[in-house]
Amino acid sequence: MGKKKKEQKRIAKKLLNKYRLVILNEDTFEERVSFKLNRLNVFVIVSITGIFLIAFTTILIAFTPLREYIPGYSSTSLNLKAAKLESTTDSLNQVMRVNQTYYNSILKVLTGDVKTVEFDIDSAIQSQKLNPEEVDLSPSEADIQLREEVAREDKYSLFSGDKTVADFSWFPPVEGTITSGFDVNEKHFGIDVAVPKDAPIKSAASGTVLLAEWTADTGHVIIVEHGNDIITVYKHNSSLTKRQGEKVKAGEVIATAGSTGELSTGPHLHFELWRNGYPTDPTNFIDFE
Incomplete structure (x- = not known):
């Protein structure tokens, strides 16, 4: 036990031994700056400096645009463009599906291969939309007022917006x-x-x-x-x-x-x-x- 205590005291003495760091003028040997240091102080200062640098670098990468210049990080503007392109592509695919169904129906008309009514372009468009049961369809107060205003304007309209076959002059x-x-x-x-x-x-x-x-x-x-x-x-x-x-x-x-x-x-x-x-x-x- 005595030997172990002596070893601990020797290590503590080494850590606490004071040293003097002096900066001299090379020509005149005039002392310009001096510091009193020991091994423990140097270790603490180096550790705190390292922790500060790591924390500062992490914040700089996580919360500033500088991270875009680091390999492996994607650009924010590119992410926004990619999301916009994905949305546009999805919309175009939906329109293409509706048009393809419509053209297939027209081809059936040409060839006479139609059993019953199989296609209504309005229903095809509606099928691509959300289920009304999943959406709140109740009108807002502003919507109700707008509908009443439009109804008053259309009350004396001379033209009908939706013609039937009988309305045409054939x-x-x-x-x-x-x-x-x-x-x-x-x-x-x-x-x-x-x-x-x-x-x-x-x-x-x-x-x-x-x-x-x-x-x-x-x-x-x-x-x-x-x-x-x-x-x-x-x-x-x-x-x-x-x-x-x-x-x-x-x-x-x-x-x-x-x-x-x-x-x-x-x-x-x-x-x-x-x-x-x-x-x-x-x-x-x-x-x-």
């Missing part, structure tokens, strides 16, 4: 004898009107050409969109005079009659009228004879 695309009528059970979603070859086919109402192309079954086909989810379809034409995206007026020539496509047996026009994806009997609104 123009007969051709005049002739109806050889095959509208029959959903037979998957005949329009009517066949016998006309001379190369007779002019006219647009039943003003609108935009949604599609103008050739198909093996129905030959030259043109589809015109008239707004309010109403479209008209003209099949088995010998040629088309309008292209996709062009604006047309009611009664304007858009094609010439023919007998193109594998499903045609003679010169005629196969005409279809659709509303919200539902086929409608055109003879309820248009006089072809």
Whole structure:
């Protein structure tokens, strides 16, 4: 035990032995600065300095933009851009899914492969949205006041915002004898009107050409969109005079009659009228004879 105590005293004496650090002028040997130190003081000062440097560096990296210059740390601006791009990409994918469903429905109209109403673009858009049960749909006080104001303004409006098929002024695309009528059970979603070859086919109402192309079954086909989810379809034409995206007026020539496509047996026009994806009997609104 005595030996151990002596060893401890010797170590303590070494730590507490005082030393003098002197800085002299080399030419005159004049004493400029002097410090009294011991090993314990030096150890404490070095330890505190190290801890301070580590803490300062950590704060500098964690709470300042300087961390972006350290390899391995991502830039804040890049993170924001990445989040924005991810959101934009998700929105574009959603729009593409809706449009693809819509185009698939149009192709089914062209080929006649439609059993019942399978598509409504409004319902497709709604399906991409949140479940209303998960969202608070109760109107706010400001919303209620706005609705009342709009209702008062619309009370005496002369125009209706949503037209039905009956609200349109329809123009007969051709005049002739109806050889095959509208029959959903037979998957005949329009009517066949016998006309001379190369007779002019006219647009039943003003609108935009949604599609103008050739198909093996129905030959030259043109589809015109008239707004309010109403479209008209003209099949088995010998040629088309309008292209996709062009604006047309009611009664304007858009094609010439023919007998193109594998499903045609003679010169005629196969005409279809659709509303919200539902086929409608055109003879309820248009006089072809």
